[in-house]
């Protein structure tokens with residue numbers, strides 16, 4: 139249990155830890171008043187049942203004299219009000235404490251989730267290559283919530299209830315030590331026995347729920363993310379059957395944990411009722427008569443009214459923390475797997491590289507993916523002149539995308555260097571370099587927003603510059619389509635994942651997006667490979683318009699795409715094996731010439 143507290147503490151920031159200290163102080167004050175409420179009932183009931191105690195008891199006599207009351211009746215009424223005052227104050231403090239505790243923990247869903255996303259975003263691109271995005275999303279969206287509501291909040295409430303229970307027991311010990319010790323021993327002992335029985339199954343249920351929930355999210359994301367393939371492949375039933383076991387398991391394990399949480403409550407009622415009989419017999423024995431025992435009985439009854447639910451809640455909090463320790467461990471492992479979180483990797487660099495004047499030079503680049511046995515790039519040297527249009531071609535797996543990812547500054551070469559106008563690209567200046575590049579991937583991710591917001595992707599609505607959006611759309615050959623064919627022009631919603639746009643239109647939105655920040659260099663990574671010849675032609679017209687305005691790097695499967703390039707690099711097995719203009723390569727390079735002859739001319 140101590141280690142669970144330590145782990146929970148470790149997911150809080152130092153500011154949150156300080157806040158939790160003040161929350162603890164408030165809990166102690168609340169407990170003080172709760173115990174005071176129980177203690178103050180004794181003198182009130184004593185005076186009520188036998189007014190003569192006002193003179194017999196030293197403390198009551200002093201209080202009576204100090205109050206200056208004229209009659210014992212008035213004093214009794216005042217005592218009643220005092221008791222009610224303490225009791226009401228304890229209720230108000232209880233409500234305040236609950237509000238503070240719930241607010242503190244629910245806000246942690248927000249802050250821990252945000253810190254986690256910040257941690258993910260500040261990781262290098264390489265880090266993401268070995269991660270499943272569905273697991274990252276599940277951790278942020280589901281597991282953080284699970285840990286906070288089923289582990290952190292119970293932990294806080296456990297501390298609060300334990301302090302209240304301790305304070306109440308101290309008061310009871312003062313009132314009647316024998317009764318306090320024996321009844322506490324029976325109650326706490328019964329809970330300890332139950333906990334010992336259920337702790338292992340609870341951990342098992344929690345671990346199975348955690349794993350099943352990850353699987354549930356993964357299958358959901360695959361199914362909905364690939365809905366087109368699912369529909370075409372008639373895989374609906376298949377996907378449903380893959381989803382249902384993990385979904386069933388998640389629910390089932392949660393049911394088991396909840397029932398185990400609840401059952402001891404019934405068992406404890408049997409213990410308590412058995413105990414009441416014993417207490418009454420004891421009181422009759424110890425105080426001679428029931429009327430003599432009335433003040434003590436009232437105090438114990440009143441304390442039990444708080445103590446029993448508090449003990450039951452303590453038990454539930456402990457079991458909840460226990461059954462969620464797998465989720466907490468998962469979250470901690472995820473936080474630890476993050477390399478240092480650096481703000482510099484999150485902020486937009488203030489400046490960008492000076493305009494490209496001469497060339498981008500890759501010199502002897504070697505790169506190996508973390509888990510791969512073979513190098514993906516084996517000494518690649520490439521020169522891309524300013525305002526040139528360069529093509530990268532080669533068979534699948536030859537290293538084109540890896541080369542582009544190095545140019546994009548996403549992968550740091552294992553050896554070799556990249557220079558931009560003679561300046562070496564280093565971790566310090568790579569983000570400025572990235573600001574100079576516009577990138578168009580093979581599949582454009584379209585957000586469920588307007589055309590304008592999709593072109594100015596990632597910006598807040600008030601940051602979008604309409605003139606830049608229109609300029610980029612004109613360059614991408616999209617402006618006429620947007621203004622004449624779309625009902626609300628640039629303010630037309632594209633629909634989730636761009637389903638209302640054709641493949642060619644989506645790709646041109648991608649090009650407009652890449653051009654929005656007016657980059658020097660435009661990189662298209664198989665941006666037209668998924669399009670038919672006719673649609674590709676329309677997209678390539680947009681690219682042609684940019685020739686001699688921008689430096690362009692094109693990765694292409696189809697050689698027709700790179701026909702107009704100033705220079706083409708042919709890659710094979712992580713190396714550059716040919717270089718030249720299209721016709722030069724057809725003439726001089728057997729591999730290229732074979733590729734060209736195998737492809738119908740566009």
Ligand SMILES: Nc1ncnc2c1ncn2[C@@H]1O[C@H](COP(=O)(O)OP(=O)(O)OP(=O)(O)O)[C@@H](O)[C@H]1O
Nearest residue numbers: 267507510514532533534535536537538539540541
């Ligand atoms: N994330 C990765 N982890 C390990 N190896 C990888 C990874 N991505 C690519 N590779 C390997 O690196 C080599 C080069 O891959 P790359 O994607 O650069 O080729 P490509 O020419 O772009 O291929 P394609 O035309 O199919 O996209 C391949 O052998 C590939 O298997």
